Amino acid sequence: MEVVVQILLVLFYILSGIIAFYFLLPAFLFISYYLKGGLKKKFSYDPRGRQFEFAAIITAHQDIRFVPPFVDSFLKQHYPNFKVYVVADDCDIAALDFNDERIIILKPEVALHSKIKSIQYAIDHYVNDPDVMIIFDSDNLVHPDYLKNLCGYFQQGFRVVQ
Secondary structure: OHHHHHHHHHHHHHHHHHHHHHHHHHHHHHHHHHHOOOOOOOOOOOOOOOOOOEEEEEEEEOOOOOHHHHHHHHHOOOOOOEEEEEEEEOOOOOOOOOOOOOEEEEOOOOOOOOHHHHHHHHHHOOOOOOOEEEEEEOOOOOOOOHHHHHHHHHHOOOOOOO
16 A cells, blocks of 8 residues: 555656646746847837838728728828738728728729638739738737837848748
């Protein structure tokens, strides 16, 4: 009986050690990353640096009720070099009236019924080729400094930002 209790106790300690390892490893990695200066790096926007042109694609399928708030949040950007392509797939666009040349409403003649096809449709209808493409869902909103911050990363040499 004592042997069984000792074996169970050893198994308990091993299991406790494994669980503690998995809980403490992320904290250890974060602390070591912080001590190496990983959190001190800040990528800020340089107004004298290259000004990237952004193409924001928003796909809406049979529902445009979230498009006006999204476009409104995008028009409040502190970075002016962008175009927003709204692909209204199988939508009534009568309520979409924006008085800004940076907002392009695209309505495919034939319903696409696919986000990938909507994205390709927007790419095929670019007014000019952008430097950066951003894809949004119709229910997203963007912070006014979103494009400035994103531009800062691209100015530092990043090629893809997620």
